[in-house]
Amino acid sequence: MLVKNKKGQMAYGYASPFYIGDRFYSSFSMIEGNHSSRNEYMNISYVMSFTTRGEFEFGGKIPGSKMVEISAESVYNTKNGVMYQKVAVNTQEG
Secondary structure (H helix, E strand, O other): OEEEOOOOOEEEEEEEEEEEOOEEOOOOOOOOOOHHHHOOEEEEEEEEEEEOOOOOOEOOEOOOOEEEEEEEEEEEEOOOOOEEEEEEEEEEEO
8 A cells, every 4th residue: 555644755555454343354264245235334443554764754753764553443334435444553663
């Protein structure tokens, strides 16, 4: 995924789900069923990770070259495709 800050600086990373609804998600399993017919909203927990480089500003600071992990819990609207999220940020030395 591509992360862009307010200044237009970019970093690359990935996002990976932990839970979709009440089911643990792994790349080796599939979420079964038609969720949109059961409920309009689904909880999704996931982590987004990216590495900053150089003068990339994040949260008003220049962290240098660091791995940034953002743990997020979102509510996904299955009807319109919009995710509403709460985010906690944890930066680690890279």
